[in-house]
Amino acid sequence: MSIFPAEIVAQDEDGPPTPLLTAARTARLISLAQSLLRMPTVNPPGNEAVAAAFLADRLRDVGLEARTVPCGDGRASCVARLRGSSSRTGLILTGHLDVVPTGSIPWRHPPLAGTVDGDRLHGRGSVDMKGAVAAMVDAAITLAEAGDSLRGDLILALTAGEEVDMRGAQSLASGGHLNGASAIIVGEPTGFDLAIAEKGSYRLDIAVHGRAAHASTPHLGANAIGAGADLVQRIEALVPSAIPHPLLGTPTLSVGVIRGGSAANVVPDWCEIEVDARTIRRHEIEGMLDLVRATAEDLAQARGVTFDLTYSGFPPVETAADAAIVIATAAAVRSVARRAPEILGARYATDAAILAPMLGLPFVICGPGDPALAHQRDESVPLGELAQASAVYEAIAREWLA
Ligand SMILES: [Zn+2]
Missing domain, CATH: 3.40.630.10 (Zn peptidases)
Structure with missing residues (x-):
């Protein structure tokens, strides 16, 4: 010592x-x-x-x-x-x-x-x-x-x-x-x-509910993974456009986890997605969630699935x-x-x-x-x-x- x-x-x-x-x-x-x-x-x-x-x-x-x-x-x-x-x-x-x-x-x-x-x-x-x-x-x-x-x-x-x-x-x-x-x-x-x-720090949990079918007749099912993958691509394009904060920069959205399905020969009826969101202003998360929800609703119509979205976290x-x-x-x-x-x-x-x-x-x-x-x-x-x-x-x- x-x-x-x-x-x-x-x-x-x-x-x-x-x-x-x-x-x-x-x-x-x-x-x-x-x-x-x-x-x-x-x-x-x-x-x-x-x-x-x-x-x-x-x-x-x-x-x-x-x-x-x-x-x-x-x-x-x-x-x-x-x-x-x-x-x-x-x-x-x-x-x-x-x-x-x-x-x-x-x-x-x-x-x-x-x-x-x-x-x-x-x-x-x-x-x-x-x-x-x-x-x-x-x-x-x-x-x-x-x-x-x-x-x-x-x-x-x-x-x-x-x-x-x-x-x-x-x-x-x-x-x-x-x-x-x-x-x-x-x-x-x-x-x-x-x-x-x-920064505010949040986790969004998105569950996609589809309809199972035999993989040889995919038109009879609603593919939850396909819908989830579409949502992931659109979330990545939803770059929040806030004016940068002088100390914190810009808000971000990042997809971290996707999982779903049970076997290659079954059209999957479930898929889960975890997204990280970082915000720079109070209440900004609500606007981000509205964007994600609106995007999910569009996809739900087109693909015959439903989305559930929950979130937790801390404001900036x-x-x-x-x-x-x-x-x-x-x-x-x-x-x-x-x-x-x-x-x-x-x-x-x-x-x-x-x-x-x-x-x-x-x-x-x-x-x-x-x-x-x-x-x-x-x-x-x-x-x-x-x-x-x-x-x-x-x-x-x-x-x-x-
Ligand atoms: Zn620490």
Whole structure:
């Protein structure tokens, strides 16, 4: 461990490098991140309860009000609150405990081992986003141990289920566990740039019902796969024509799955299609669905089939670039990482898609690590960025809650 404090230094150009964190704090941060990486929370199925309990214990030890909030079999989030001294509104730091599957190709370092090699921490979730969760917890422990009086509450929302259905964020927000805050920091990897908008993200499930017949007499049936294939081609031509969003670009529709039929010698009476839709403005999804439905109705008439369309997902969310939390986060990044962060849009959805509208709060996504490594084999994060993240989260909390 002794190499880390020397490597993790503030990038101060005037004068010799100074350690960003103390040696003891650096060791605690890395150990927290390694412990989380070694807990198998691959989703599905998730099994985040063990990680949530581990963090709740750790935070309770230093005086936070911390508990787990169950959201299914073996599933739980951790919510913790460091009480402020007055009625000033609080700050939510949020990250998720689940990770995506590790894939079938072997990794250079085992994905669930939390290996430190040189100046990087390796493993599934090192970037997305157990590294950031460890940094948030480390910042909260630091603030609790310092005992300086913060006027508002620091609230940690460490969620289950973000990678699949965001059930953890849902249950924390609807259960009133996050009340009393005025802004949200999401620690997804941005390399310390600030993402202040994210695309809406939806899945459309389309079922095609046809009529079966012997394949030697196809004119007696209604081919569900043929109708489904026609619909797929037309959906791909339905390029949404919205004016591009300055941070999010344009909306998209993409067909991801098609399945159907039972045998080559039977005219298929069923077909299922799954479509991904990404939107840039609230309520835009309704217009997209109208287009898909109108196209399906035309085809239904022509081909003698019926279509059922259902959808689920999250609307786009956005924070104003001049919002106080954006300015405070940018200032923290400048003072810790010594660089001016860029303002970006995120093409993926985070727990902010649930938390921002449910709580009515502005959000900023800012975290350690290269987002291009998320969900990839050999995911890893520089130890220096973990240390910077802990210092950034501490700085934002001090500023927001002072
Ligand atoms: Zn993530």
